[in-house]
Amino acid sequence: MIKFYTIMRYTEFHMIIEFHISWPAPLIVSLVKLESMEGWPREQVSEWNIFWDPVSTEWIFNNTSFPIILFPLDVTNQAKLAPLMPRLREKSLEFAYSKLAYEGYELTGDEPYYCMWNVVTSCYTPHPEFFGEPVRMNLGVVTEGNEQGDVVRKSSGREVEVILSLKEPDQYYDHVLKQLAQ
Numbered sequence: 001m002i003k004f005y006t007i008m009r010y011t012e013f014h015m016i017i018e019f020h021i022s023w024p025a026p027l028i029v030s031l032v033k034l035e036s037m038e039g040w041p042r043e044q045v046s047e048w049n050i051f052w053d054p055v056s057t058e059w060i061f062n063n064t065s066f067p068i069i070l071f072p073l074d075v076t077n078q079a080k081l082a083p084l085m086p087r088l089r090e091k092s093l094e095f096a097y098s099k100l101a102y103e104g105y106e107l108t109g110d111e112p113y114y115c116m117w118n119v120v121t122s123c124y125t126p127h128p129e130f131f132g133e134p135v136r137m138n139l140g141v142v143t144e145g146n147e148q149g150d151v152v153r154k155s156s157g158r159e160v161e162v163i164l165s166l167k168e169p170d171q172y173y174d175h176v177l178k179q180l181a182q
Contacts, residue, residue, distance in 0.1 A: 051149030061158035078166040079120035085109040098180040134161035
């Protein structure tokens with residue numbers, strides 16, 4: 001099974017898929033996308049990448065059939081950076097990747113609002129057990145008007161799996177540190 005990850009804007013992803021339409025969709029088993037939908041599961045919310053390009057998102061929703069797994073920001077915000085920093089600092093004395101990560105995070109590591117947004121999302125494939133079970137939702141995107149860019153529940157919308165919780169944060173942090181201990 002091949003997993004395809006994107007943290008890019010949907011514009012680029014739309015272009016990749018549309019212009020390489022001969023690319024067999026079954027190879028893309030899951031599109032794991034870092035989402036920015038605070039307050040999920042509200043009836044209507046904006047997501048950063050969708051907000052900036054709702055037309056490409058609508059195209060992806062309407063013209064592809066591979067599974068999509070969404071990670072709302074309130075889920076990725078459960079992986080705060082600050083709790084990791086003391087352990088990462090300790091590992092940075094011994095391991096090159098830990099040192100690189102520590103030096104990169106050092107400027108923001110003690111800020112309570114910094115989270116490991118992309119890292120937590122990418123951990124889903126090797127460790128789905130760290131997360132709550134995905135919830136299937138039919139979603140659409142508003143492409144015009146004042147609500148342009150909002151993600152909405154829509155009975156005729158694209159079926160998407162939404163991750164609603166990071167249920168094993170300690171195991172997640174241990175996994176990250178293990179990966180950086182090289």
